Amino acid sequence: MxxxxxxxxxxxxxxxxxxxxxxxxxxxxxxxxxxxxxxxxxxxxxxxxxxxxxxxxxxxxxxxxxxxxxxxxxxxxxxxxxxxxxxxxxxxxxxxxxxxxxxxxxxxxxxxxxxxxxxxxxxxxxxxxxxxxxxxxxxxxxxxxxxxxxxxxxxxxxxxxxxxxxxxxxVPAPRAAGGRDGAGDGDEQKARAELGAVERPLLVTVGRLETTGLGPLLDAARRWRALDPQPVLVVAGEGPDRAPLQRRIEAEGLPVRLLGRRDDVPELLAAADVAVLSSRWEARSLLAQEALHAGVPLVATAVGGVPELVGDAAELVPYGDPEALADAVTGLLADPARRVALAAAGRARTAGWxxxxxxxxxxxxxxxxxxxxxxxxxx
Structure with a gap:
């Protein structure tokens, strides 16, 4: 001690x-x-x-x-x-x-x-x-x-x-937990309704609005337009590239919403089907930690300290490969059993942190x- x-x-x-x-x-x-x-x-x-x-x-x-x-x-x-x-x-x-x-x-x-x-x-x-x-x-x-x-x-x-x-x-103990491996409670359903994801899969990411991290994610979102039901990706955070990112979202009809700064990220994650981390580099990602604590399946880029942080408790893809990112998310949305397994693996991983x-x-x-x-x- x-x-x-x-x-x-x-x-x-x-x-x-x-x-x-x-x-x-x-x-x-x-x-x-x-x-x-x-x-x-x-x-x-x-x-x-x-x-x-x-x-x-x-x-x-x-x-x-x-x-x-x-x-x-x-x-x-x-x-x-x-x-x-x-x-x-x-x-x-x-x-x-x-x-x-x-x-x-x-x-x-x-x-x-x-x-x-x-x-x-x-x-x-x-x-x-x-x-x-x-x-x-x-x-x-x-x-x-x-x-x-x-x-x-x-x-x-x-x-x-x-x-x-x-x-x-x-990170501090999460204020909210649960994820989407079981039936959502009233608060989760309310959050999904506010985000336009009542009958659609909800994807959540958190980060600074910069094209280096979110550009490949928007590339991936283009592929999700063909899914039925079409998932909605919500982005919590602010940054210098909000205007060009928003213009691209509107021009390409991407299923993406920029939420701005939020102080309810744990609640957003609790309502999510999948969390997505598309960063160019991370040390000990706060989003990754919060997602695994909450039992939310995570798709993340294999950069910096992310692999040593999450181990096999997340789907890892190369940075700058939007096809791999899109396919990993699509695969999870189509495989409820895999999402449940990742949620359990995430909670087990956090026990050793x-x-x-x-x-x-x-x-x-x-x-x-x-x-x-x-x-x-x-x-």
Whole structure:
């Protein structure tokens, strides 16, 4: 069992600063869960991030302090973070940009820095040299880099991390579960009616509206137009490519609805026949975790950390192969027994995943190790 880092006699409890950027929902959910767990174990926690994150995740409701990093320039954000972390026992940044801001804010201070890499930043194109430079800076500055998947740990080591470790990130227990392996209850039927799927199969995906991930999915949806009954695919999320995606949906008559941001994803999944993950890359996909927890059959691209996360509890297809994606979904819709088997396999798979408490305990053990090292050896 991990222990809470204990300061020297007469000193206050450890102050752990969490730094959160404007990234995906997975890191926000994780920091909310982690903050609540750390506070419950006697640590003082301050979350630094955009004010929108406090509104969305309620860190102060979990007992943490909050400092907004909404300056118009990076220099302003660094100054705010430097002030908020004054006297901190350690700083734990989540994401590449947050790690870089934290590294700059801690310059000249003997404070250990932990950085969790939740996802990989695209290194294709003109930005590639800049991204690699940022990764090297963060990897080499951090005392420890925690990777949400094995390939992220390998990436951090390749960028020069002195200590990189696997640290799977757990999601909170689902608020709703059930899936479509049995008869839906009233709430599920109501949700299906609102989404236009009373007599049609319901497919659910969640993600940022970008053509790199959703383009192949829309290609697959073209093939589903010929099915009877025709499934409806609903997409929960927002992003920069909403307008061109919507134009394509309308021009091609695709059975797809863009729902925008939703705070009822577990309820959407509980009503779904199949969940679909078409990402170009994922570490420890929040959608995949929620789908398997809910017992919803999942079709996902075999990218990043997805295969090690789901094992044989999902149908995996190559990224960028819309025919394979369409065929996998079509096959599941035509095979109720396979859907039931995948739902059972998904629930069994989740039993071996770390819980929120496991995740907090693991992070605490890392904190304890770092703090003891700095106290005993001077950083």
């Amino acid at each position: 991990s222990t809470t880092p204990v300061p020297p006699h007469g000193q206050p409890s450890l102050h752990a600063v969490q730094v959160l950027g404007k990234g995906g929902s997975g890191s926000g959910v994780h920091v909310r869960s982690l903050s609540a767990g750390l506070v419950a174990r006697g640590l003082r926690v301050t979350v630094c991030g955009p004010w929108s994150a406090e509104i969305g995740y309620g860190f102060t409701e979990a007992g943490a302090g909050f400092a907004a990093l909404d300056a118009l320039t990076d220099a302003g954000s660094v100054a705010s973070l430097r002030s908020a972390s004054l006297g901190a026992g350690l700083v734990h940044a989540h994401g590449l940009r947050s790690g870089l801001l934290a590294a700059m804010a801690l310059r000249g201070r003997r404070v250990p820095l932990i950085v969790t890499w939740h996802t990989a930043v695209d290194t294709d194109g003109a930005r590639a040299p800049v991204v690699r430079l940022m990764e090297r800076k963060v990897a080499r500055t951090a005392s420890i880099v925690l990777g949400a998947s094995s390939d992220l740990v390998d990436r951090a080591r390749a960028r020069g991390a002195r200590d990189a470790r696997l640290a799977p990130v757990a 770390p819980t929120e408490d496991d995740t907090v305990g693991h992070v605490l053990s890392v904190y304890d190790e770092l703090v003891q090292t700095f106290w005993c050896h001077g950083g």
